[in-house]
Amino acid sequence: MQLQEHYNELYKKSSEIILAGKYTLDSQINDETDSRFGITLLIRPNEAIKTNIQLFLDELKAIDPSQYYYPDSDIHITVMSIISCYEGFSLDKIWVPEYVEIIRKSLLDLNEIKIEFRGVTASPSAIMIQGFPTDESLNNLRDKLRENFKKSTLEQSIDRRYAISTAHLTVVRFLEKLQNPKQLIEITDKFRDFDFGTFMVDKIELVYNDWYQRERNTLQLEYFDI
Template identity: 85%
Template structure:
């Protein structure tokens, strides 16, 4: 996949939908009874990149404070959704050491993962920072995880929603009617090619999480230092 082309097409379609009023609101963000949980292998950008992301978010908050903005604690790249969030999933259903073993096996001979964050894109329900791995290391890790988990009998739902191939970071979700869609798109246009920074991944985390990766609902299961 050509990531730049993918992000560009996504942005073109989604920005047009947003301006036409055809965006989608997330009705479950504030639902206290939302019981969708899962297990994710994720990467967190460094503090410099997160600070740059907040500069962008501050401009959006100034024109539309009612949307859901990700705090630094929740900003992440999904390396792999091992068990996609679903209602009623709990940790007592699985043996975490078995998952850790497969992930460690998949990390053997992994080359350095470096990710460049440049520009923003959108979906009909969210705004994302564009992530570009500098080589095939992240894709190679994902392929090894797919292969090793599919050989196992462990519960997993890898690629069940879609085959993950990007390295984006979701930073805004629409939860209320957009106050000024034109201004929102104008700010995203301003940051379309903004350099948020590049970092080398030094740690990958395995977590038990809710749909939005909120820190208060996240349980750290294992850290894998690279």
């Protein structure tokens, strides 16, 4: 399935669910006892794109400020969840340099990664910005990571939940009952084809993170210039 088709299908199904009041709330966002942690390889968009995203979020906040809106510091594309977040994971369970070595190996001969952010989509519990890599470089990197980690004996959970194939940015999670689902969908409809910007990826980060990639709970483990 083409990426645009995937985003379209997701939006159609999810907007119907939201309008029917059958959306899902995330009950753990404000749970201070949430101990789900993992390690992730990620990309952060540039400042211009984040500025455009906040313009979109400002419109949503105006009609429903009670939801969870991602701050600039937390907005990211997941390249790969190396170890998906689970309760009780901590860095003393692994030797980080071994992970860095495999990632460096996977980055060899990597072509430029350029991503266009255009339009929005949704899930039954969140709103996302649609990301479109301009070629196969990101998918090629993911395939190399899969291959190299599966050859190793290191702890990893790549593709265990699902095989990642998109380049979206999650920017809203539903925390409380939606105050006006109809208006929310009207705003997302307005931004369905909005051009949030295009950027060339210049670095990738390996981080230790919580489920929501909140800055206060994120530890930078390594930067990789590309």
